[in-house]
Amino acid sequence: MMKVGEMSELTADKPLRASLGSEKILIFLVKGTPVATQARCPHAQGPLHQGELCGTVLTCPWHGWSFDLVTGECEEDPDLLIKRYDVTVEGNDILVSQVSA
Numbered sequence: 001m002m003k004v005g006e007m008s009e010l011t012a013d014k015p016l017r018a019s020l021g022s023e024k025i026l027i028f029l030v031k032g033t034p035v036a037t038q039a040r041c042p043h044a045q046g047p048l049h050q051g052e053l054c055g056t057v058l059t060c061p062w063h064g065w066s067f068d069l070v071t072g073e074c075e076e077d078p079d080l081l082i083k084r085y086d087v088t089v090e091g092n093d094i095l096v097s098q099v100s101a
């Protein structure tokens, strides 16, 4: 597990941007729980930090595809999943596993 940020930095309206090894990731606060995802959209690499989060659903700013951050599922393409990572909170620290879920 690697520390990628602190809970006190995380707000519902803006994800944290972090690196996990060579991968860029985002940490969203989804209904009070941190969720770590790939930083670029699995459709065509859109910048997901500019997406809009509504409930558990993140909408990509480029073509409007939406992803449920809890299940990883894409509404527009059932075969496409957003990559997520295991997250643990220890005190104020947000720790992310390098193994994606």
Ligand code: FES
Residues within 6 Å of the ligand: 041, 042, 043, 044, 045, 046, 060, 061, 062, 063, 064, 065
């Ligand atoms: S790049 Fe995200 S919907 Fe197309």
